[in-house]
Amino acid sequence: MFTKVGASAYKTDLHNTIALLDQLQQPHKSFKSIHIAGTNGKGSTSHMLAAIFQQAGYKTGLYTSPHLIDFRERIRVNGEMVSEEFVTSFTENLKPAIAEIAPSFFELTVAMAFSYFQQQQVDIAIIEVGLGGRLDSTNVITPELSVITNISYDHKQILGDTLPQIASEKAGIIKPNIPVVISETQSEVAEVFINKAKENNSPIVFADQEWMEAQSTINKAHLDVQILDTAEQQMRTLKLDLSGQYQEKNLMGVLSAVKQLQQQGWHISWQHVITALSHVKKLTGLRGRWDVVDLHPLTVLDVGHNEAGISEIMEQLRHVNYQQLHIVVGFVKDKEVDKVLPLFPTTAHYYFCKAQLPRALDEVALAEMGAANGLNGHAYPSVQAALHAAKQHAQKDDMILVCGSFFIVAEVM
Template sequence: MTYQETINYLFTRLPMFSRIGAAAIKKDLHNTIALCDALDNPQQHFKTIHIAGTNGKGSVSHMLAAILQTAGYKVGLYTSPHLHDFRERIKINGEMITEEYVIGFTKRIQPQIDLIEPSFFEITVAMAFEYFAKEQVDIAVIETGLGGRLDSTNIITPELSVITNIGWDHMNLLGHTLEKIASEKAGIIKQQIPVVVGETLPETKPVFEAKATAMQAPLHFAYEQFSNLKKETVDHKLLLDINETASNKQLHYTLDLPGIYQTKNILTVLSAVRQLQQLNFSITEAHLQTALASTKKINGLHGRWEVLQSNPTLVLDVGHNEDGIKQIVAQLAESSYRQLHIIIGMVKDKEVEKVLALLPQDASYYFTKAHIPRALPETDLQQKAAAFNLNGICFENVNAAIANALQNAQKEDLVLVCGSVFLVGEVEWSMERGE
């Protein structure tokens, strides 16, 4: 098989959440365990950091990987979903897994695929684990897909567990209360392994405390260790002054990820770094400064308030759930523009109305969809939006919507693409830029 034939096989032969939703999710770890057993349990041959959370886990994963790489370690990075190329999910020191490895692995694992009928995600997890083991990484940063307790990645015993935050997302799979969602995410907490929690709510903090106590796992709340003193956005970079509680020391960082929600993620990252230093990882302040200023460049994180052009300003953001859209609205409140143009597409299994209720009524809207079966038709989204006095026109694809918005926009305007990771992934502009 060629690479494209292999990818088509993986996308169509295996149950895939982005295409079919909850039906692709397996309710236990049996398949992943069986796959990794067949591969001689590669996950046991390298160190890991395990990261879960409703929002922010992609940013935190990429920042930690950049820091460890800058400190001289060979670093695996497993994240999902991808935006443009499947291989974005599996990287070592910022370089994607080779096409040849994807082809070879898929051929070798076909007997297991036929035997146990795994999901797409289960196969990609096994592929990542084998690749990292064969390439002898020093450590791998592993991001969960959904939840934590039953996530396919949850067969590792990490050096450190990290939970960014808890919010409303995937309730049909994780539970309809914040406590239940937190309990699923807390499933990554392992016996005597330190855990960092970025943010808590009154409903979620006791869940983490109880789980950590039961597992005898040292528990650290990032917001108790660090706090933001000042933030400023200059030239699409985020300048931060941060106080470390224990030493009362002021720290200064420049992030190439300009979204103001990174002010929360950075506290989680710093708390995680302190734990890694306790575990004898050689990470200096200079490594932090360098890595945080270049996370996008080091390992290619896209779609987090990503500015593609100015005059008019065109921004991509993968925010797609209630909490993610709240962060986008907060970002808009701090942005300067004449008129706002919002290009939005969503998937059917999100709480669409809750998202629409948060969006500004004075923006011009361009309703569209990603080309996946789970996508909400743009006409349905337009109809739902009208109930919230959000009015606009429909487009069959995101690139046609962008072209129209840029044509309508004046130089001082802001054009924002949001609502679905898969929608942002179909923006041809960011692919052509190749950043």
């Protein structure tokens, strides 16, 4: 299982997924879909789009990964998790095929999601890529639209160690004649997407060229954004219940996706968009993105875990008022921790910890690496011990930030 052990669990072709879906009479061909790839932001983008479709009255499937607490978070219809009964009966019925095909955990989960969406007769399914794009198990669908959020360094041992190489893997979700939205124009990789789209005769849109952010205000629990539609020269005002400022980039991708979908005949009004974006968490169950869980002291959970994700969190911190910052942090071994640690503030108190999984980086080793970067604190053998210590030391006007890994945030939750 990739979640626990990392790259050794990753399968580098679609053979098993196709074989599983053949056993199930190809459920992925029975519903319409939107496919979302990218290094950071694909989870938030997926949930925002799902919320918009739900608000517009469509029966909406949502497939994401990883989960935080319950496996069933990965597979939802209209925000409701797949039933335990479906998970167990699906697995039981597929045991002979599992023995024969020997799929990975992720391959089996994709097949399960697609079967569930077929059974539920969804109008649309929002499908988040697990890792990469070209060889990801989800890349068997022919969607209505492809969305690629952004490209930064992550999973270099699998996807390549230059941004164009990584972009090329993500661009693998671009399908012949299917429009693609790129959320963020990045000069190093824009050509990769343009060329791939041209090769596939796919219309391509760069969202940050269709929209321009005029102003944004961060409140503790939401983000107020004024954004200009550059084609219509019309200012739009939105209130997002996802309060991380980094959501502005994802928002542009979502709004461009909505434009494309409206042109395809999907009945989505601007009012649906406004209402949905102010209730994404309630509609879809999204957690862990600048997730404010307490106000005194201000306690925030964020699953950001790579260089770009941590950079966005540090940028967000500049907009927050607090007396002292306490950071509970842990990583998995295959992240480039040496690139990430210099981004953290040296003025914070640190609580270095380790999630309970084999892939987790040793907390003492992390504390030593932290100290080498001027980050002072103590090592704790568990996330709970680290959080407990942070809560004991924090005053009511302080801030506690929990970040570094999905698994650290999951254990706090």
